[in-house]
Amino acid sequence: MTPTPVVLLTGFLGSGKTTLLNRLLGSPDFADTAVVINEAGSVGLDHALIEKGEEDVVMLEGGCICCRLRGSLNRTLNDLVRRRAKDGMGFSRVVVETSGLADPEPILHALVADPLFVRHYAMSGVVTVVDAVHALDTLADHVEGRMQVALADRLLITKTDIATHRRAPLESALTALNPMADRLVAAEMPDAALVWLDPGAVPSRRPNRTPRCHAVPSDAVEIATASRVFPGALSRCAIDDWLDHTSDLFGPALLRLKGILQVEGVAEPVVLHGVQGLVYSPGTAPREAGRDNRMVLIARDLPAVLLEDALDRLAARVVH
Numbered sequence: 001m002t003p004t005p006v007v008l009l010t011g012f013l014g015s016g017k018t019t020l021l022n023r024l025l026g027s028p029d030f031a032d033t034a035v036v037i038n039e040a041g042s043v044g045l046d047h048a049l050i051e052k053g054e055e056d057v058v059m060l061e062g063g064c065i066c067c068r069l070r071g072s073l074n075r076t077l078n079d080l081v082r083r084r085a086k087d088g089m090g091f092s093r094v095v096v097e098t099s100g101l102a103d104p105e106p107i108l109h110a111l112v113a114d115p116l117f118v119r120h121y122a123m124s125g126v127v128t129v130v131d132a133v134h135a136l137d138t139l140a141d142h143v144e145g146r147m148q149v150a151l152a153d154r155l156l157i158t159k160t161d162i163a164t165h166r167r168a169p170l171e172s173a174l175t176a177l178n179p180m181a182d183r184l185v186a187a188e189m190p191d192a193a194l195v196w197l198d199p200g201a202v203p204s205r206r207p208n209r210t211p212r213c214h215a216v217p218s219d220a221v222e223i224a225t226a227s228r229v230f231p232g233a234l235s236r237c238a239i240d241d242w243l244d245h246t247s248d249l250f251g252p253a254l255l256r257l258k259g260i261l262q263v264e265g266v267a268e269p270v271v272l273h274g275v276q277g278l279v280y281s282p283g284t285a286p287r288e289a290g291r292d293n294r295m296v297l298i299a300r301d302l303p304a305v306l307l308e309d310a311l312d313r314l315a316a317r318v319v320h
């Protein structure tokens with residue numbers, strides 16, 4: 001069976017995650033979505049429904065499945081698979097809303113380290129909601145807020161309607177932490193904001209930015225990112241060697257690796273995700289994702305130049 005795509009929806013306290021999810025649940029396009037709320041005592045997606053009784057799993061009117069997380073996230077997701085097989089509970093995608101104070105990195109790690117998760121699900125991306133009113137303070141004061149931005153595939157900016165300061169400083173702070181994430185202002189494109197939560201949507205084609213690397217110092221942690229876009233194809237063997245070497249070299253300091261690679265003998269680009277030394281491929285991307293190789297590395301407390309060196313080594317293995 002095709003793995004069910006999972007999107008991790010994160011963002012600091014009060015950034016607008018639940019507001020977005022409420023819109024999602026009201027949309028018929030998301031009727032086959034299971035939503036998991038990873039938040040003790042959460043103000044639920046649908047307050048009345050979620051607070052009703054002791055049920056962990058609630059079928060909403062539109063057909064969405066809404067789960068309140070009671071045990072671990074892995075257990076809840078595995079329960080969902082079991083119920084789908086046993087009770088015929090239908091869903092074809094999952095959105096997990098994390099707690100506003102959660103660092104998404106250990107959550108991602110726990111998921112992709114679980115063989116059951118990998119068998120049934122495919123992590124399809126991290127969407128981080130960024131509150132334009134408070135984000136600059138949040139990024140300055142909370143390492144969790146910085147990690148949420150640093151690990152995002154997509155940054156969704158909310159509350160621009162009431163943000164009093166100029167957007168430029170916020171955009172610079174986001175670029176410094178995560179230059180590769182796609183960015184969208186929710187108020188400017190409300191429908192696109194919802195599409196972003198659709199894990200089945202075609203992966204966006206990120207702008208062909210020039211290679212770069214950034215290190216953002218802070219009191220507690222320094223996050224470095226490096227990215228590279230390069231043409232050609234790689235052999236499986238070269239990719240495996242590079243992954244082994246890179247994992248050994250950086251160890252747990254390598255928080256995240258994201259790549260779309262052209263692999264010899266494979267018609268479609270292969271997607272790679274790595275979280276703290278664990279690398280897996282959720283499959284291939286549609287041809288429209290492009291014919292270049294794209295790789296992003298995000299690390300903690302490492303000189304960014306080392307990430308650039310690692311990307312050089314990968315690009316040097318291109319065969320044609």
Ligand SMILES: Nc1nc2c(ncn2[C@@H]2O[C@H](COP(=O)(O)OP(=O)(O)OP(=O)(O)O)[C@@H](O)[C@H]2O)c(=O)[nH]1
Binds near residue numbers: 020099
């Ligand atoms: N003005 C304005 N208010 C918003 C916007 N998005 C969300 N809000 C408000 O911000 C408040 C917090 O929104 P939530 O959706 O509950 O935020 P959350 O991220 O789920 O919050 P936590 O559960 O605490 O992590 C609510 O009062 C929303 O109505 C926006 O774009 N503009």
